[in-house]
Amino acid sequence: MVIVTDTVYVSRTVQAQVEQLMQWYPVVSVTGPRQSGKSTMLRRLFPDYDYINLERLQNRQAALLDPAGFIEDRPNHLIIDEAQYVPDLFSSIQAVVDEQKIKGEYILSGSQNFLLSKNIQQSLAGRVGIVKMPPLTFSEIVAGTSVIDDLDAVDEFTFRGGYPELVVNSIPSRIYFQNYVDTYIARDVTQFLDVRNRDDFIRFLRLCAENAGQTINYAAMSSVLGVDYRTVKAWISILESSYITFHLQPYHSNGTKRLVKTPKLYFYDTGLLCYLLNIDSSRSMLLDQHFGAIFENMVIAEQLKTHLDRGWEPRLFFYRDQQQREIDLLDFTMPDQHQIVEIKSGRTYHERFSRHLRSVGNELGIPAFHRHVVCRTEMSFRDGDIAIDPVNKWLIDQ
Template sequence: MPKLLSRTLSSTIRRVTQSFPVLLLTGPRQVGKTTLLEQCADPERRCVTLDDLDARDLAQRDPALFLQRYPPPLLIDEVQYAPQLFSAIKLQVDRSQMPGQFWLTGSQKFHLMHGVSESLAGRVAILDLLGLSAAECAGHAKEATPFLPSPDWIERIERNERIDHRSESASTGLLDLYRRIWRGSFPRLALDENIPHNLFFSSYLQTYVQRDVQALARVGDTGAFLRLVRAAAVRTGQLLNYADLARDVDIDQKTAKAWLGILEGAGLVYLLPPWHSNLTKRLVKTPKLYFLDTGLCAYLAQWTTPEALEAGAMSGAILETYAVAEVLKSYWHNGEAVQLFFYRDRDGREIDLLIERDQKLYPIEIKKTATPSQHASRSFSLVESLGRESGHGAVICLKQTPAPLSASVTAIPIGALGAPGSLGCGR
């Protein structure tokens, strides 16, 4: 049996349960939503899953009777199958005014949000869970804090490595790193080497298409949908060109955009917007596409071994994908929202990642190199022209140990993303 790891989000779940009557935990299938909530639950909390067709039928047909049969405190798994429940839950929580009555999970966020925003606004705390973070895999879930470059990063990493000898070294070997990237972050697969990689992902896709794509999104041509998923996977880390994607899959652009919205709503892909001081212009400009699980991405792109992935054409893009997903997890798994962007201008100057926090922009480059130079951060000076104060910068790379590249930029080993206390800006 694979071991159960602590998750960073546990403390946030317990905290918000003291304040909100309803908690909604969203995320892709198989990332451990139900397992996490069961670990956090008191013994009196009951659990019912709407994957059970009888329970689903009752929830859809008679929501009030469903809540009489399954009274709170209650965990309802895969609630997206019965949005009829939201109004009934609203009536019940408004009558009792007690926190922590309902815990809900859902694996198709966009499908859920309409019903939640209409019925449960002000009553529900919404949290996002992805696959295991590097910190969680290394056993440092409680110490993981939101990722933000800091001038004292080197001292903090070195101090924690001296104090905690269990810590995974920041100098993760290249093939070990790509083995982790290739395997992915779904808990069952990440924690049990005996589960066949290909069988897990082929079954995952079949289940996802049957349950979510056909049942919820009403996609008729599932073959074309799977071709789009594969075409998107080979574009991870790239600017999203809907016309090229639609042409490769032989569908129209409107359909391509709608189907990518399904993937985004399921938590399988993330669209990183470009920075622009005008919010409206951010929404219409071209985003970058990232898969949120590198193992699924590598499987879809047909990389059969970690060694082939590391040496292949997607090597740099998959490394960038892994780093962006880790940054997202560091915030979402702490129950925090984060504003992430990239920057690219007409002259080809670019910054891989910008974190906006407290009116500052923190620039980050992600490089597949063990010897980063100051040139790796040459575009960071552009931040001052973007209408925001520049925070400390970072180059996430394959360097063995952290090192300053300048007074305002630090080179950080990508393995340090899982080291205790190395990630954060504090709380």
């Protein structure tokens, strides 16, 4: 992936969603992982708004001491970053917006979705438009930079990921993610959970990486780490609320029985995943034993991010039944565009990749033109009723 200068701003798909919600709600909440570009986007979109960051101790102390005065003494058009640090602010904001009834008065951003959502539900329910902003997608990078949408660029994107700092700067990904884990992930967890041994949590992160794309086995992880089962569940919960990992649920309907009931674990960003797996280049990634899982993770995460950026509630599943038929991704987000997708990291297509797409597709009523194999082939073609899509084309077309 070609690296561009740090003067480049990559336009975000989610911008349209934010601007629309500002016309409908007095408050808009933008959540997403740390360093995903929330503050940069908001300050660029709304340059006339005052901006204050509650991660700065002086600002936080002032807000904690006098939340009502903190809000009332400032202009109505205000961006509050890391708003979850001062829960009492939400009641003060509620009082102002209920009195003035002005659309787009406040923008709240934060990296802790659980805490931000909890405070919104308690004080601002019905008054807030909610936006989830993940790291950059491959298509956003291609549209906003000099990156060419070829297979090499996809491989480099899979290795480096979509955090804006890594896209617009030449910082080595190892340096960036080492700092990211130390400064943000580990610190956030120790703030919100009782993590007595930081090294145990880092081991847990790496264990999650080794199990990316697999069904979650809390008991096995607990045994490997030597920590309580409930601790593992709590740690995974905080990773989800921090937009580090997400679950892919198994599909089932009234007419089908699931072979498994537990979800699979995936990372929002495969750059972080590669770092946790000690992969140091895109070349070594291609040869790594985990590459198949990394590639699958990337394609599924891109599908999730694309839906979030457009304001759609993702309805993504994997399929596994009693006949041992498995399909990597079922995307039922759009009611009239259900898709089933098999994801393969190789550069050669084999007929066996399509076997379950046909039988399961027929049973679920998925139209033939919505059955896909996404792989690293160079050209698009069809195997009967199955579309074979090069990954670079697939990522751009979604």
